[in-house]
Amino acid sequence: MFSRAYRTAVTVPPLVWVAVFLLVPYLLMFCYSFWSVSDSGTIVHSWNLDNYKELLTKPVYWQTLLRSMWIAARVMFFSMLLGYPLAYFLSFHAGGRKDLYYQLVIIPLWVSYLVRAYAWKTILGTDGVLNTLLQYVHATRHPLDFLLYSPFAVVLTLTHIYTPFTFLPIYASLEHIPRNLVEASHDLGATPQQTFWRVIFPLSIPGVLAGATFAFVLSLGDFLAPLLLGGPSGIMISNIVVSLFGAAYNWPLGASISLCMLAIVIGLLFFSERLEKKWSFS
Amino acid sequence: MATTSEPAATTSSQPSSASLLSIRSVAKHFGKNVVLRDISLEIAEGEFLTILGESGSGKTTLLRILAGFEQSTSGEVWMSGERLDTEPPYRRRVNTVFQSYALFPHMTVEQNVGYGLSIAKRPAAEIQSRLAEALAKVKMSAYAKSKPSKISGGQQQRIALARALVNRPRLLLLDEPLSALDANLRRQMQVELKALQREVGITFIFVTHDQEEAMVMSDRIALLRSGELEQVASPREIYNRPATSYTAQFIGHTNLLDADVRQGTAICSALKWPTAMPDGAALFSLRPECIRPASTTSATVALPTKSATVRFTAKLRDQAFHGATDLLRVESDGGLILTIRTASRDLPNSEARLEFEFSAADAIPVRATSLASNSEERH
Numbered sequence: 001m002f003s004r005a006y007r008t009a010v011t012v013p014p015l016v017w018v019a020v021f022l023l024v025p026y027l028l029m030f031c032y033s034f035w036s037v038s039d040s041g042t043i044v045h046s047w048n049l050d051n052y053k054e055l056l057t058k059p060v061y062w063q064t065l066l067r068s069m070w071i072a073a074r075v076m077f078f079s080m081l082l083g084y085p086l087a088y089f090l091s092f093h094a095g096g097r098k099d100l101y102y103q104l105v106i107i108p109l110w111v112s113y114l115v116r117a118y119a120w121k122t123i124l125g126t127d128g129v130l131n132t133l134l135q136y137v138h139a140t141r142h143p144l145d146f147l148l149y150s151p152f153a154v155v156l157t158l159t160h161i162y163t164p165f166t167f168l169p170i171y172a173s174l175e176h177i178p179r180n181l182v183e184a185s186h187d188l189g190a191t192p193q194q195t196f197w198r199v200i201f202p203l204s205i206p207g208v209l210a211g212a213t214f215a216f217v218l219s220l221g222d223f224l225a226p227l228l229l230g231g232p233s234g235i236m237i238s239n240i241v242v243s244l245f246g247a248a249y250n251w252p253l254g255a256s257i258s259l260c261m262l263a264i265v266i267g268l269l270f271f272s273e274r275l276e277k278k279w280s281f282s
Numbered sequence: 283m284a285t286t287s288e289p290a291a292t293t294s295s296q297p298s299s300a301s302l303l304s305i306r307s308v309a310k311h312f313g314k315n316v317v318l319r320d321i322s323l324e325i326a327e328g329e330f331l332t333i334l335g336e337s338g339s340g341k342t343t344l345l346r347i348l349a350g351f352e353q354s355t356s357g358e359v360w361m362s363g364e365r366l367d368t369e370p371p372y373r374r375r376v377n378t379v380f381q382s383y384a385l386f387p388h389m390t391v392e393q394n395v396g397y398g399l400s401i402a403k404r405p406a407a408e409i410q411s412r413l414a415e416a417l418a419k420v421k422m423s424a425y426a427k428s429k430p431s432k433i434s435g436g437q438q439q440r441i442a443l444a445r446a447l448v449n450r451p452r453l454l455l456l457d458e459p460l461s462a463l464d465a466n467l468r469r470q471m472q473v474e475l476k477a478l479q480r481e482v483g484i485t486f487i488f489v490t491h492d493q494e495e496a497m498v499m500s501d502r503i504a505l506l507r508s509g510e511l512e513q514v515a516s517p518r519e520i521y522n523r524p525a526t527s528y529t530a531q532f533i534g535h536t537n538l539l540d541a542d543v544r545q546g547t548a549i550c551s552a553l554k555w556p557t558a559m560p561d562g563a564a565l566f567s568l569r570p571e572c573i574r575p576a577s578t579t580s581a582t583v584a585l586p587t588k589s590a591t592v593r594f595t596a597k598l599r600d601q602a603f604h605g606a607t608d609l610l611r612v613e614s615d616g617g618l619i620l621t622i623r624t625a626s627r628d629l630p631n632s633e634a635r636l637e638f639e640f641s642a643a644d645a646i647p648v649r650a651t652s653l654a655s656n657s658e659e660r661h
Contacts, residue, residue, distance in 0.1 A: 183351050184384040186371040188398035188449065198397075202388045281387035281431065 026262075032255035041249060051256035061240065061257065068236040071151055072220040075158040076166075079215045082159070083166035084208070088200075091174035092182075102171075109164050117228045120157045124148040124229070149231025157229055158219040165218060166211030173207025174200070205279040213272040217265050237261065302327040302485050303348070303366075303453060308357030310343055310509075317343045318509045321357070325453075325487065330479050332488045332496040335506035336532075341489045344506070345455050348487065349378045361452060377446035378455045382462065383438045385430040391441050392417075392426040398449040416448035419478070436467050443475075447482060456488045460495065472498050493533045497521065505529055512651065528651040530567035537573075537620050539566040539645065548645070551616035555592045555642035565650045570609065570623035572644035576637035593639045596620065612638070 034047045055061045090101050108116070123129045124147040131143040146152060177200060185195040219225075223238035230236065237257065244254030303325040310318040318340045325331050335341040346352040348359060350371030359367040366374060377398070385394050395416055399409045417423045420440035425433055430441065439459055446454055460468045460475075476499045479486050490496055496503050497517040505512040505520065505528075512532075513525045524530035527538055541550035541557075543564050548557045550566070557564070576593050596612035599619070603626065610622040622638065 178382075178384065180380050180382060180384040181386060183349075183371070184378070184380060184386070185397070186351075187349060187376075187378045188445070189372050189401045190397075191372055194401055198401075199386060279388075281429075 029255045029258055032252050033259050034256075035252045037250050037252060043251060051253050054253060055256060055260065061237075064235060064240055065237045065257075065260075067151070068220055068238070071155055071158070071226075071234075071236060072216045074155045075162060075219040076212050076215040078155065078159040079163040079166040080208070080212060082163045083211060084170055086163075087167050087171035087174055087207075091171055092200075105164055105167055108160075113161060113224065116161055117157055117225055120153065120160070121148065121229055124153055124156075148229060149234065151230065151234045153229040153231075154225050154234045154236070157225045158222060161225070162215045162218055165214040169210035169214065170204060170207040173204045173210075177203045202279070203281070206276040209272050209276045209279070213268060217268060220265070221261065300326050302329075302362060303487075304360040305344075305348075306358045306360070308344070308347060308354045308359065308367075310340070310347065310352065311355045316509055318347075318354075321509075321511055323504060323511065323514065325485060328483050328485055330476065330486045330488065330499060330501045332490060332500035332503045333506060334490060334493060334496040334503050334532075336491055338508075339506040340509040341491075341506050342457060345378075345457055345487065345489050348453070349376055349455055350374055375452040376455060377449055377451040377453075378457065379439075379442045379446050379459045381457045381459065383430075383442040383459075385438055385441060385445070387430055389430075390426065391422065391428050391430065391433070394430065394441060395445045395448055397445065402449070412448055416444040419447070420444045435462055436471065439463065439471065443478075447478075447484070451484060453485045453487065456486060458490055459488075461490070461492075468495075475499065497533070503533075505532065507532075507651065523646060524567055524648055526649040526651040527565055527567065530646070530648050535570055535621065535623075537568045537570065538648075539568055539618075541566055551618035552614055553592060553594055553616075553618065555645055556590055557642070557645070557647065559647050565648050566645040567648045568620075568640060568645045570621045571607075573620065573622040573638050573640045574624060576639045590642045591639050592642055592645075593637060595635055595637050598634050598636055612636070 032043075033051055034049070036044050036046065036048060036050055038044050086105065090098055090105075094101050121128070125131070126143040126145065126148070128148070130147060131140070134140045134144065135142075181199055181203070182195055185199045186192075190198065220236075221238055223236065223242050226234045226236040226239050227242075230239075238261075241254045241257050241261075244250045244257070301324045303323075305321055305323040305325075308318060308321045309316070321344060333341045333344060343352060347354050347367065350367075350369065354367055357367075358365065361375070366376075386397065389397070392413060396409050396413050399412060404412075413426075414423065417426055420443055422437060422440050422444065425437065425441075430438055433441070439462075442459065456475075460471050463471060472495060488496075488499060500517055502514060502516055503520050504514045507528055513520055513529045515523070515525075520529060521533055524533065524536075530536040530538065539548075539550045539553070541548040541553075541564050543549075543557055543559045543561050545561065546556055546558070548555050548559065548564060548566065557566075594614050596614040598610060599613050600611035602609040604623075606626060607623050608626045610624060612620050612622060614620060620638075
């Protein structure tokens with residue numbers, strides 16, 4: 001249909017782009033993870049499994065990884081808790097205002113991630129908006145210090161940032177449900193609640209899975225929110241990677257952590273896609 | 283809810299024992315758009331009633347009001363002496379077969395059909411036996427474990443029907459359920475559906491835009507025109523005795539004769555026939571099959587006598603072969619164009635002058651109502 005030259009012209013640039021900026025870096029990272037750093041601070045290109053052994057034996061790494069997963073799981077849970085009802089309300093009960101509300105949900109995505117993270121810092125800090133207010137109304141005598149520089153602050157911020165990402169796929173899946181199925185359910189005697197649990201929710205499961213995967217995977221790899229708001233107790237695995245590639249100058253160990261996370265994420269995506277397929281009926 | 287409470291309290295017009303459903307002065311407005319106005323209709327227990335109308339006539343809206351998916355702007359609906367239109371859809375003993383079937387895609391055929399019973403929390407044994415019975419009735423037992431996406435359109439249609447009937451509703455609403463099927467399957471389903479309705483004895487309200495379908499299946503046809511009931515009658519009566527010009531044209535094919543009545547004689551162009559109508563302008567419907575070639579060649583002037591046979595001469599303009607019958611278009615003396623349906627046979631070439639006749643009793647006086655312009659050539 002199209003000439004050979006045209007097809008080449010169209011397909012080669014993106015392939016080159018992906019190869020140079022994605023595949024080659026991954027490959028390099030893969031190699032680094034099997035190398036090591038000498039005492040004098042140079043990278044030794046000798047192949048060994050020491051980095052992976054260190055990850056398994058030193059508790060700080062896998063404990064941080066587990067904490068990161070626990071934070072990501074909470075973010076996933078709370079963003080579902082906010083995102084699903086929001087998507088349901090917009091899809092089924094917003095009437096003519098649907099588009100307006102939809103835009104309102106999307107607008108935060110246009111605001112820089114950093115600005116939103118800093119906003120929470122101003123709100124949660126010792127002299128922040130929340131503490132000042134609490135002291136002003138005499139709810140507390142001293143500033144609450146668990147608000148900022150804690151896993152709580154990280155979960156809160158990440159939930160705020162990633163809720164639109166869970167909202168979108170859920171909303172899309174709810175919008176795809178033919179409305180006559182809801183009418184048919186009512187017609188067959190099901191109350192609105194029964195209809196929700198037996199028809200609407202099962203049909204929205206692909207969106208729920210996609211949204212949950214977004215929230216979990218995106219927050220698992222996040223390093224800015226813990227950096228800005230996490231404090232020592234809110235450190236996540238990506239912060240360790242950042243410091244290993246930076247100040248600690250141990251690229252091989254950093255690369256091995258990155259590869260482990262990559263494996264976890266690919267596993268999750270694969271798993272959630274299989275589940276989504278199982279629950280899709282279009 | 284725009285319903286008046288006073289008439290409801292007195293229930294002056296309690297439906298008679300034979301009447302199952304009573305639609306009283308129902309109107310529906312969508313903003314300024316009036317979709318239904320002043321619809322009143324009594325539907326008998328066990329009746330097969332078809333609501334017939336063009337698209338946009340309001341027939342689906344009326345059905346949705348009965349199902350509970352729309353609220354009427356005014357008026358009331360009663361079923362067996364109880365107010366129906368104030369109940370939510372899930373508390374009405376009314377089930378619907380949707381136009382696109384609306385089968386739940388995540389459930390098997392069996393789960394779809396059993397949905398209503400399981401919602402009603404019937405005992406498992408009862409669900410099983412009623413399920414089996416319903417699937418057997420629509421000849422779909424072999425597909426119990428299939429997903430709806432794995433069966434054909436006609437089979438989905440049967441499942442939609444079984445899913446509604448298994449609940450033993452007082453009233454079954456069918457919203458153009460056959461429109462997605464191809465012509466042959468459609469005719470077969472018309473017969474099956476009618477037989478099934480007789481067997482189960484449930485009242486059916488069937489919505490369609492297809493007048494032939496309405497004629498084949500219904501006990502009575504309610505013809506809707508732009509949100510108003512044009513005529514409610516049995517298929518035979520509505521065909522043979524159309525009350526209005528719209529009915530006459532929408533159901534079947536007809537010649538509308540714009541006549542002038544003078545002292546018991548209707549005059550239209552060169553045609554004259556006796557009528558009981560009062561003097562003045564009158565509109566008559568004359569079905570194409572009521573006109574036939576004259577049996578003997580004799581006088582060309584119509585004889586205005588009682589139960590008269592009216593004869594006239596006309597030029598053949600056009601002949602169309604329709605299998606068993608021919609459709610002729612002729613121009614009578616005076617320039618009146620008439621359509622005639624005769625048994626198929628060879629006629630002389632066009633421009634031939636031929637003689638035709640019809641009985642004066644077949645010219646039915648009708649009230650003039652306008653027909654939407656696009657449905658002129660309906661068969």
